[in-house]
Amino acid sequence: xxxxxxxxxxxxxCSGVLxxxxxxxxxxxxxxxxxxxxxxxxxxKLDKKLTQEALAEAKSLAAGPEKDEKIAKxxxxxxxxxxxxxxxxxxxxxxxxxxxxxxxCHLGVELPRFxxxxxxxxxxxxxxxxxxxxxxxxxxxxxxxxxxxxxLTVKEAHGHNHHNWMTPLLAGSRAESxxxxxxxxxxxxxxxxxxxxxxxxxxxxxLYLQTSxxxxxxxxxxxxxxxxxxxxxxxxxxxxxxxxxxxxKKPKAFLAKTVMPDFELDDEKIxxxxxxxxxxxxxxxxxxxxxxxxxxxxxxxxxxxxLTSLGCLGCHAVDGKDEGFGPDLxxxxxxxxxxxxxxxxxxxxxxWPETSMPNLRVPEKDIQDLVAYLSTLKKETAQAESQPLTDxxxxxxxxxxxxxxxxxxxxxxxxxxxxxxxxxxxGIGQKRVDELVFGDTKIEKQLADWLVxxxxxxxxxxxxxxxxxxxxxxxxxxxxxDLLTFLxxxxxxxxxxxxxxxxxxxxxxxxxxxxxIIQENNxxxxxxxxxxxxxxxxxxxFQGERINPQWMSDFLMNPTKIxxxxxxxxxxxxxxxxxxxxxxxxxxFADLSKVSYPYYQAEKKKLSSEDTExxxxxxxxxxxxxxxxxxxxxxxxxxxDQSDLAKRLRGEWIQKYLANxxxxxxxxxxxxxxxxxxxxxxLTQLIMTFNEIPEPVWDAIKKRWDDELLAKxxxxxxxx
Numbered sequence: 100x101x102x103x104x105x106x107x108x109x110x111x112x113c114s115g116v117l118x119x120x121x122x123x124x125x126x127x128x129x130x131x132x133x134x135x136x137x138x139x140x141x142x143x144k145l146d147k148k149l150t151q152e153a154l155a156e157a158k159s160l161a162a163g164p165e166k167d168e169k170i171a172k173x174x175x176x177x178x179x180x181x182x183x184x185x186x187x188x189x190x191x192x193x194x195x196x197x198x199x200x201x202x203x204c205h206l207g208v209e210l211p212r213f214x215x216x217x218x219x220x221x222x223x224x225x226x227x228x229x230x231x232x233x234x235x236x237x238x239x240x241x242x243x244x245x246x247x248x249x250x251l252t253v254k255e256a257h258g259h260n261h262h263n264w265m266t267p268l269l270a271g272s273r274a275e276s277x278x279x280x281x282x283x284x285x286x287x288x289x290x291x292x293x294x295x296x297x298x299x300x301x302x303x304x305x306l307y308l309q310t311s312x313x314x315x316x317x318x319x320x321x322x323x324x325x326x327x328x329x330x331x332x333x334x335x336x337x338x339x340x341x342x343x344x345x346x347x348k349k350p351k352a353f354l355a356k357t358v359m360p361d362f363e364l365d366d367e368k369i370x371x372x373x374x375x376x377x378x379x380x381x382x383x384x385x386x387x388x389x390x391x392x393x394x395x396x397x398x399x400x401x402x403x404x405x406l407t408s409l410g411c412l413g414c415h416a417v418d419g420k421d422e423g424f425g426p427d428l429x430x431x432x433x434x435x436x437x438x439x440x441x442x443x444x445x446x447x448x449x450x451w452p453e454t455s456m457p458n459l460r461v462p463e464k465d466i467q468d469l470v471a472y473l474s475t476l477k478k479e480t481a482q483a484e485s486q487p488l489t490d491x492x493x494x495x496x497x498x499x500x501x502x503x504x505x506x507x508x509x510x511x512x513x514x515x516x517x518x519x520x521x522x523x524x525x526g527i528g529q530k531r532v533d534e535l536v537f538g539d540t541k542i543e544k545q546l547a548d549w550l551v552x553x554x555x556x557x558x559x560x561x562x563x564x565x566x567x568x569x570x571x572x573x574x575x576x577x578x579x580x581d582l583l584t585f586l587x588x589x590x591x592x593x594x595x596x597x598x599x600x601x602x603x604x605x606x607x608x609x610x611x612x613x614x615x616i617i618q619e620n621n622x623x624x625x626x627x628x629x630x631x632x633x634x635x636x637x638x639x640x641f642q643g644e645r646i647n648p649q650w651m652s653d654f655l656m657n658p659t660k661i662x663x664x665x666x667x668x669x670x671x672x673x674x675x676x677x678x679x680x681x682x683x684x685x686x687x688f689a690d691l692s693k694v695s696y697p698y699y700q701a702e703k704k705k706l707s708s709e710d711t712e713x714x715x716x717x718x719x720x721x722x723x724x725x726x727x728x729x730x731x732x733x734x735x736x737x738x739x740d741q742s743d744l745a746k747r748l749r750g751e752w753i754q755k756y757l758a759n760x761x762x763x764x765x766x767x768x769x770x771x772x773x774x775x776x777x778x779x780x781x782l783t784q785l786i787m788t789f790n791e792i793p794e795p796v797w798d799a800i801k802k803r804w805d806d807e808l809l810a811k812x813x814x815x816x817x818x819x
Contacts, residue, residue, distance in 0.1 A: 135203045135251055136185040142206045142220045143183055149212050150176050187251070192239045195594050199239030199248045201256065209235055225296060242595075243277040245269045259545075265531065267545060269587065272299035272580070276528060276587035280595045285320040287606030289618040294603060302578075303585030310358050310572055314508035315521035318589055323518070326453020328359065328509035333380040333450070337439040340488055343373045346434075351573055353430060355421045359509075360570035363558060368500055374488035375497030379513050382436075388463075389441035392471030402472025405465050409670070410635045413624030414456075417476065424621035425456065432477040440470045448675065455620060457672030505568060521569070528590035538562050550586055555579040609696075613687020620674055629691060636671070641763055643692025645752045648685045648699050655681040661739050661747075694749075701750050704784050713778075714785035719804035722772050730789065730797060737768060745787045754783040 150173055157169040188202045207213030208223040216222070227233055233243070241248040245266040250256030258267035269276060275297040284294060290308040293301040307313075313323035334343065345352075347369045350359035364372075392398030406412065406428075414425040421427035431440070442449065444466045447456040461469070488494075506512060508519035527550075535549050538560045542548040552559050555576075557569035574582065604611045617623065623632035626639045642651075656678065658671040676684070682697070689696035706714065718724045727737040744753065755762075757779055760769040774782070792800075 133185075133251070134253070135187070138204045138219060139183075139185040139206065143180055145213075145216060145220065147177070147180050150180065153212070189249075190236065190239050192237070192242065194237070194596050194599070195239075195242055197239075197241065197248055197594065199241050200251060201240035201244075201246070201248070202235065203251060204256075205240065208240075227296060243269070243274050245277070265529065267547070273547065273584055273587060275300035276584050276590075279588040280592040281599050281601055282603045283320065283600070284604055285606070286322045287615065288604045288611055289615040291618055292604055292611070292614065299581050299584045300588060303581035303583065304588075306574075306578055306582050307585050310360075311509055312524070315505050315519040315569075316524045318524040318527075324453070326451060326511075329451050329454070330511040331376050331379075331506070332511060332513055335377045335380040336383045337436065337450075338434055339436075340373050340377050342434050343376065344369050347372060353434075354426055357421075357426070358572075360572045362504055362570040364500075364504070370488070371493050371497035372500050372504070372506070373497065374490070374493045375495075375501055376512070377488055378494045378497075383438045386438045386441065388467070389437045389470055392467045393437060393474055395471060398468045398471040399475055400472075401465075402468035402470070405468055406472065409459055409461065409465075410625050410672075411459075413633050413635045414621050419478075424624050428473060429476050430478050431473045432475055433479065435473075437470050437474055440473055441466055444469055457620070457674040459672045460670065503568070505570075524586070524589055526589065526591055528587040536560055536562065536565055547583060547587065550583050551579050554582050554586075609683065609686035609690045612683040613690075616676075616680055616684055617687075638764060639688065641692060641752075643688035643690070643696075644694045645692075645748060645756075645763075646685075646688070647701070647747055647749055648689060648696050650747045651685045651688070652678070652681040655684055699749065701745060701787060703750070703787050706781060706784050710781045711785070714781040715800060715804060717774075717778055717782050718785065719801065720808055721778075725801065727768075731794060733801075741786065741789055743790050745790045750783060750787045753786055754779050757782065 154170065154173040154177070157166060157173060160166040160169070187200060188206075190199045190202060191197075192199055202208070204219040207216055207220040209228060211222055213220055214222040227243075228235055228238075239248070240246075246256055246258045246268040247266075248256075250258075253259075256268075258265075278294060278297045278300055282294060284292060284304060286308075291305050308321075311324065311327040313321055314327050317323075344366075346359075347362070347364065348366070350357050350361060392402070406417070411428075412423075414423055415428050416423040417428045419427060419429040435443075439450075443456075444459070444461055445463075446458060447454050448458065501507070501512060502515060505519040505521065507515045507517060508521070511517050528546075530546055532544050532546060532549075535546070537544060537549065539562075540552060540559055542552055553569070554572070555574050557567050557571060561567045606612065606615075617628065622628065622639075625633050625636035627634060628639045628642075630640060654671075655674075655676045658673055660670050686696050724741075725734045727735040729735055729740045729742075731742045732740060757772075757774060759771055760767050761771060
């Protein structure tokens, strides 16, 4: 078929247009408008400038090999830059089976001289990517920052394209969510544990565990606490309906730091829940023993003093600031009955077996004084319920609301099983956007934006078809961002080889296990440990090198008062530690002091009769140790009883302590006697035998030295 001139002309025009479009396409795709090419050209210009500045500085150095080496290196760099041309830079991450093209644009991440440059060529902040930690050749960028590894534009590479890429870029502190893939931190690690270089993740993890998200949600590797909130089965014996209604309506208005969230319930629903809870038990009858000091101003004053002397303020505050480990006590009188307070102080675990509150072993009279004082702590008087809460329909409604609202996620209530069936958090950090309900919100359709709003204002997603039950925890912007970082860490990372897992905090180590117990029981409220903590109880910085490990384990399980009454009024409470927990704590202190554990054999040297006599003279006459210390409760009352020192303390520590007591306890009353080495040696060996000396022998020795001392004093007086 022969084409006409008109057809040939049309074909020629179409061919020309096609050729032109093809040329434009190639130019657009490969030459002038590819953004990474422009970035690389700008990078080379800046690199040349910085290299020339460094070269000028090197030439000003004093002559020598170091100067010559620097100049040669920089000149070589100059020649390399002259020959450079834009190219796609791809690293194949062999162990992770993925490509990484991020270095095509982020050219300065490993070069400190680009620290002041702007993105995308600036130096990577911190010390994360040095060769000894996370080299770019091994880890690339996407293993931590996610994104689309082969993308070559900002939108494509950062995963913010219209296809809604599964793993958008994790920028800034959000990249810390990737640390958990190689460095797991699960429930066995203390809630307030910190992962170095991941502060936002650490704060988010602590927030997640301390606000008890696990009460309603499950997450692989994490376990809910046995007792998050107190049991409510017998709340009628503890409180009154008027206070309970006020508490449920706005918990943080009563205790600012409470982990109890706001369920944003209307008054009628709160009244129904209150009716149900108070139907589970009958209020306790008035108890004369519990109310003995209520109208006694002296009992109130004694109770206030006793609250301090018993060490209660190590965990609680009474100033309305609610900054303690336990709840602020400044409004206790509004909340509790004297009968409940009395029973609680006497034995906290009888009411709530899972409570963190230890048993202080308080005598009855002191409990009465404490109840008298605590009952006066009120900000306002709750108005009594005007209508009875005994209506069966109201109670039934309250029971259903209690179950539906999720109260059993934290509280043991009646016959309800503990826990609440909210959506699992497994894989929440990689949840697809099409699985999320955005409701009427105007936020960007991204997982991170959804999660931040969800934890900050859950009711923003409310719809008639799918009402939101999650309560409001009152999180700040910073807390919401930190919690987001942690939630993003809960994702499946199948591409991480097992050999890359490195426990920074090993749950099996004595350090981590001990820190978890210390955190859970607020030991730092009273004691200074590792130079951090309170001063109510003894300083435990040197506890490991000081204490015999067997004695310490036994003491932790069944503590007894060591120092004389009146000298140190506080007492170590009974926490109910198991044998395993006691051993873990003992091992922790031994590890802290770098001493042997669990085996310790006291070194006892048999003293000659001459050295024995010398040691007794040092003890009874030279330094009069018996003036301050007792033996089997006989003697002084200033220092601790010494009859069991050989069982309680390590012999090597006794000798070091006697040499310089103030080195260990700056304000200790024990003077520095500046003993000679031979005196320290024989006195220490004598002390290490104290528990073996029969009482008649001790009494005979003490009498002999007392008589001799009296005789010398009489002789001295006679000579005058």
